[in-house]
Amino acid sequence: MTGTPARRRRAGELESAIRVAVLDELHERGYPGLTFEGVARRAGTSKPVLYRRYPTRAAMAIDAFVSSRVATPPADFAGPLREDLVALISGMLMRVGADGVATFRGVIGEVDDATVARVGALVMSQVEGWLGGILDRAREAGELGPTPAPARVVRAIVALMRNEVLFVFGAGQAPDVEGIVDDVIVPLLRATTASPR
Amino acid sequence: MTGTPARRRRAGELESAIRVAVLDELHERGYPGLTFEGVARRAGTSKPVLYRRYPTRAAMAIDAFVSSRVATPPADFAGPLREDLVALISGMLMRVGADGVATFRGVIGEVDDATVARVGALVMSQVEGWLGGILDRAREAGELGPTPAPARVVRAIVALMRNEVLFVFGAGQAPDVEGIVDDVIVPLLRATTASPR
DNA sequence: GGCGATAAGGTACGGTACGTATCGTATCTA
DNA sequence: TAGATACGATACGTACCGTACCTTATCGCC
Incomplete structure (x- = not known):
């Protein structure tokens, strides 16, 4: 491991960060530019964490958008x-x-x-x-x-x-x-x- | 060069082959699976030839489809x-x-x-x-x-x-x-x- | 008929993203 | 306190991107 001593997020903190990262990436790069790697980077996590939650980037985008609308x-x-x-x-x-x-x-x-x-x-x-x-x-x-x-x-x-x-x-x-x-x-x-x- | 002595297609022969290849790829793999490399392989040509004609795969697909409809x-x-x-x-x-x-x-x-x-x-x-x-x-x-x-x-x-x-x-x-x-x-x-x- | 311009054909490259495997360990549950 | 969970991190092989480069078939022209 390098640098940070691996602080870990609990409860919905990680999910929130992921959703925010997805929305930000969508806003900045558009849907064609939405990638697992980009979201992982921005959310400060890693690809496997995302793949455990979403099978496709479409699922990722849908979830982020649905959650953001009341x-x-x-x-x-x-x-x-x-x-x-x-x-x-x-x-x-x-x-x-x-x-x-x-x-x-x-x-x-x-x-x-x-x-x-x-x-x-x-x-x-x-x-x-x-x-x-x-x-x-x-x-x-x-x-x-x-x-x-x-x-x-x-x-x-x-x-x-x-x-x-x-x-x-x-x-x-x-x-x-x-x-x-x-x-x-x-x-x-x-x-x-x-x-x- | 390997194998074939580089027979070259003239007139619209190449264009036709490309369009057919695009439609075939679309049918078999769907739009998300449409790639420049796949079309080049199937049409028996190479990527640069495709890039000389189409800036994006969307343009490629549109052209193939429009040409195929009367x-x-x-x-x-x-x-x-x-x-x-x-x-x-x-x-x-x-x-x-x-x-x-x-x-x-x-x-x-x-x-x-x-x-x-x-x-x-x-x-x-x-x-x-x-x-x-x-x-x-x-x-x-x-x-x-x-x-x-x-x-x-x-x-x-x-x-x-x-x-x-x-x-x-x-x-x-x-x-x-x-x-x-x-x-x-x-x-x-x-x-x-x-x-x- | 030879000659230069054009563009097809082919190869190779660096770069990005994919999807998965693996590992150590922080955190939660019982 | 012990065990299960899954985060964080890294690494890997593959696929495709977009471009650069070179060779050579074909066409138009003199």
Whole structure:
């Protein structure tokens, strides 16, 4: 051994250091530059310690990102439908952030199909719940028709949000949240929640 | 030199061999397993030859894929709107294929923002044109209202298709083309092409 | 037909990261 | 206090990167 007399970290101290190191590396080098060796160096530990925890760098990145987000709703969702939707989508873009988008894109590029589905759901499941709440409130307030929106419509809205995250916000362009809500999402919801003809 | 007396390929023969090798490697090892060395080995050439043509493996994969697709419309689009939409989306899923989806996911994970936008458009621009044709015909046939669908609506439909490619078809699940067309796309088009209120 | 420019073909190199094996020992548990 | 655990550290063989270098087939031109 050289230099330091091998001080050892206990409890979650090591895990925390690893997660911080992963996030820092992602921020500085991006997902393609994320390596086991780099994380080990930055966290002041060694590769075997990382391999004991994560089978792949994708798993490492996912864990670090999930742990770093606390799932608080972006607003209380009492306003008009349109405002709630804008707040939900904007809040999600902010929460994911530029690093998150880049990491998301990198991860789905190198994991198996099942993990793609899992990660896709992971990013969106929370949002899907909030969206359901927004729609329920809007229906009770008479902003939408009495028929609940079909599941496919809800999933389509989530898909639009995901697209906005990955290919608009994530491609350096300004996301057009209000336009999409007004021109696409609200009309779609009105049309699919009208009372049966 | 060893063995072979260095027969040299002319015209597009070398380029063809490289593209075939790239597609084969993508099929066998997937995008994460695509390497300059592997392609060089398989194409019977050497790394410098590849580096003279492509700066990154992403560029290599994109070129091979683009060259391998001929852009013929999946049908003649004269039927009812619903059938045209189903044919368009199903045709696109078939055209892209499993290798294409995996490659697409891998590429967008490691290229810069501008290339993400470019590749996203590349996969979809053709489709967007066909979609416009379908909508024009449907409007003239009276299947849709007189107002042309807003650009954002058209883009949203493309986004739904992209989502289906990446996260449903590409996650090993059976794509639900008819359900999405009937429950989401057609109602959305009806609602946004109605004559002004 | 010979002659120079171009670029294919081939080899080799230093560098980085992978994934695993091994070892000593600090720390926790009983 | 004894044993189990797993951190910290090092080292190894392999794979691939990206580039430099050299030889020589092929093409365009005079």
